[in-house]
Amino acid sequence: MDTAEIVPADCSDTELIRATLAGNQQAFRIIVERYEDSVAATVFSMVGNIPEAEDIGQETMIRLYQSLHTFKGEASLKTWICRIAINLSLDYLRRKKRRWLWFLDNGTEVLESIPNPSCNNRQWEQREAIQTSLMQLKPEFRAVVTLRLIQGYSTEETAEILQLPVGTVLSRLTRGKSKLLEQLKERI
Template sequence: MDDGVSDRELLERARAGDERAFRLLVERHEPAVASVVTAMLGPGDEAEDVGQETFIRFYRSMDRFRGEAALKTYLTRIAINLSRNARKGGSRQAARFPSRDDPESRAEERFLPATEGGEEIERRERERQVRRAIGRLDGKHRAVVVLRMIEGYSTKETAAILEVPQGTVLSRLSRAMRKLEAELEPYVRTE
């Protein structure tokens, strides 16, 4: 059924009751939603629950979706909001992030210099510290880091997802990066 069918067309079919069209939308966008909630909450049951809740909320609000933003943007906005709510209502522990081997962990590369064979233990320790530092950021700063640095959204897209001006995205990202750099300074090699 995918055969290059647009999100807009699948959405119209889903609104008309086509369950296969809705399932295809979920399959198409689930990896991006899962990546966002995992980056916000860490891997585990809570992230899976928030990912599922994202699509439940979308299903319930599908008729109100006007298409002013891309569907991926809309779903990411739902996922970010639900992730923030989960962190407020749940434990206040720092989020656990995927391992460095996970392609979704690109933000860590900024802070992790290339290592050579015998430095694997040091690299893993730096990696662990980066994940912890990102997890300790407050929700609004973590969301910007996740969207811009991990997910690769543009400033404009991030602003649309978070429903804030682009300048706010830039200032939050700048503050978050300063916090991360200060916290991670002992782990960044300057040779």
């Protein structure tokens, strides 16, 4: 049920959550608009620029809506959304890997990419190199690299989102960066 009350777009997350829980759909729309770029960055870095990425993004927002009543505010809303996006991306990658193992008996991921006409060739090549190199990382390393280096979360925040000890995040980051650098050296 939607309450007709108009919510200002500059409302705090807490106010938006309260309004959403009171049945105000407009408030939830503001949350979606506020965090869609963050979700996109996370999902695209995790699964690549593929059509399914939008489905994962939509599912992230639906799951957020369904679990909003359990949000206690211990972490920020952005962290909470990012955790959902990462978990759904990892689920997708696991399912995809299982499908490939089933059909081809081969666990390597295939990068399906959509060219972006807004980039020039050099930028496009660089983006492709980064994206392709990211896709070569194992999902657990990719998640750490995405959050820590692309999204710019701190090590502690990354650990909180992935629900891992800080030490594990640091070791995965070091190994992930090392592998990423090897890949990038071949491509750039």
